[in-house]
Amino acid sequence: KAGVTQTPRYLIKTRGQQVTLSCSPISGHxxxxxxxxxxxxxxxxxFEYFSETQRxxxxxxxxxxxxxxxNSRSEMNVSTLELGDSALYLCASSLGxxxxxxxxxxxxxxxxxxxx
Amino acid sequence: xxxxxxxxxxxxxxxxxxxxxxxxxxxxYSPSLFWYVQHPNKGLQLLLKYTSAATLVKGINGFEAxxxxxxxxxxxxxxxxxxxxxxxxxxxxxxxxxxxYIPTFGRGxxxxxxx
Numbered sequence: 001k002a003g004v005t006q007t008p009r010y011l012i013k014t015r016g017q018q019v020t021l022s023c024s025p026i027s028g029h030x031x032x033x034x035x036x037x038x039x040x041x042x043x044x045x046x047f048e049y050f051s052e053t054q055r056x057x058x059x060x061x062x063x064x065x066x067x068x069x070x071n072s073r074s075e076m077n078v079s080t081l082e083l084g085d086s087a088l089y090l091c092a093s094s095l096g097x098x099x100x101x102x103x104x105x106x107x108x109x110x111x112x113x114x115x116x
Numbered sequence: 117x118x119x120x121x122x123x124x125x126x127x128x129x130x131x132x133x134x135x136x137x138x139x140x141x142x143x144x145y146s147p148s149l150f151w152y153v154q155h156p157n158k159g160l161q162l163l164l165k166y167t168s169a170a171t172l173v174k175g176i177n178g179f180e181a182x183x184x185x186x187x188x189x190x191x192x193x194x195x196x197x198x199x200x201x202x203x204x205x206x207x208x209x210x211x212x213x214x215x216x217y218i219p220t221f222g223r224g225x226x227x228x229x230x231x
Contacts, residue, residue, distance in 0.1 A: 004159070043206060043221035056217055090159055107159030 002027065004093050004108035012114045018079040021111045025072050025093030031055075032074040033105060034066060037088040046089075049074055078113075086115045118143040120209050122222035130230045135194040137225045139207035142188060149190045150208040151181055154224075160206065166190060177201070202229045 005024040013019050025032050033056075034046040045058040049068035068074045072093070078085055092105035123138040141147060148167045152160040164175025171183045181192045190207060207222040 042223045045219050045221075048217075058218060092160070104162050104165070105160075107161070109157065109159050 004091060004106055006089075006091050006108035006111050008111060009109065010112045010114075012116060013081050015081055015083060015115055017081050018077060019081060019113060021076045021078075021089055021091075021113070023074045023076070023091030023093075023108060025074070025091075026106055029093035029095055029106070030072050031094045031096055032068055032072065033092045033094070034074070034076050035090040035092070036060075037090060037110070038084075038086070043090075046076070081115045083115050086113060088112050118147065118209050118211050118218075118220050120207050120220050120222040122205075122207050122225050124225050125223065126226045126228065128228040128230065129197045131199055132196050135192070135197045135201065135227065137192040137205050137207075137227065139190045139192065139222060140188055141190060141207070141209045143209055143211050145211045148210045149181075149183060150210070150219075151175065151179070151190075151192050152206045152208060154204045154206065156203075163192070163205075197227075197229050199229050199231065202227055 004026055007022045023032055031050040033048040035043055036046055037043045046060055046064055047054055047066050048056040052068045063079045066076045088110045090107055090110045092107045094105045119142045121140045129135055146168055150165045151163040153163050154160050163179050164173045164181055166173050166183045174180045179194045181190055183190050204224045204226050206224050208219050210217050210219040
C-alpha cells in the first residue's frame with residue numbers, strides 16, 4: 001500500500017514568488033492536513049481538508065492557502081514568499097471525518113522549501 | 117487555549133537502559149494526546165495516542181505512556197533503549213473546540229542512544 005506522497009521533495013524559490021506543493025494521500029483516505037516545520041517555531045498546523053472542504057485552520061496569514069480535489073489529492077499554495085517561509089512542509093492523510101490528529105495521521109516525507 | 121511543554125530538548129541514554137521523555141500539557145477541555153517520532157529526513161510516525169480510555173497507553177516498538185490528569189503529564193517511556201530509537205520525539209495535544217481540532221506540538225526531544 002503506497003504511503004503519502006509529497007512532491008516536489010526540494011524547492012528553491014525567490015522572495016516574492018509563489019509556490020505550490022502537492023500531496024497525494026494514502027488510497028481511501030479522505031482527509032489531508034498540512035504542517036510547517038522550522039527550527040525556530042517547531043511544528044505548526046496549517047490547515048486540514050476533508051472532502052474538498054477546509055475543516056480546520058491554524059494561525060497562519062492568508063498567503064497560505066490550500067485546496068483538495070475530488071480524488072483527495074491536495075495542494076498548498078504560498079504567495080508572496082518571505083524568507084521566513086523557508087521550512088519543511090509536511091502533509092498527512094487520515095481516514096477520519098475530522099482529524100486535527102484526533103485520528104491517526106500518516107505523514108509524507110515533506111517538501112523542503114528554501115526561499116532566497 | 118492549549119499548550120504542550122516537552123521538558124527536555126535532548127535526552128541521552130545508553131543502549132539497553134530505560135528511556136523517559138517528559139511531556140506536560142495544559143488544556144481547558146479533555147484532550148487527546150499523542151506521541152510521534154521523526155527519524156532524520158522522514159515524516160512523523162505515530163507511536164501511541166491517548167483518547168480518554170485507559171490511562172496507560174501502549175504503543176509501537178515497546179514504548180508506552182501514562183496519562184496523569186492530576187499532574188497534567190503524558191510522559192513517554194521504554195524499558196530498554198535500542199540504537200534505532202535515536203530520533204526526534206514530539207508530544208502533541210489536540211482539543212476539539214467549536215467543531216475544530218487544532219493540534220499543538222511540543223518543541224521536540226532529541227533522543228540520543230549511545231552504544
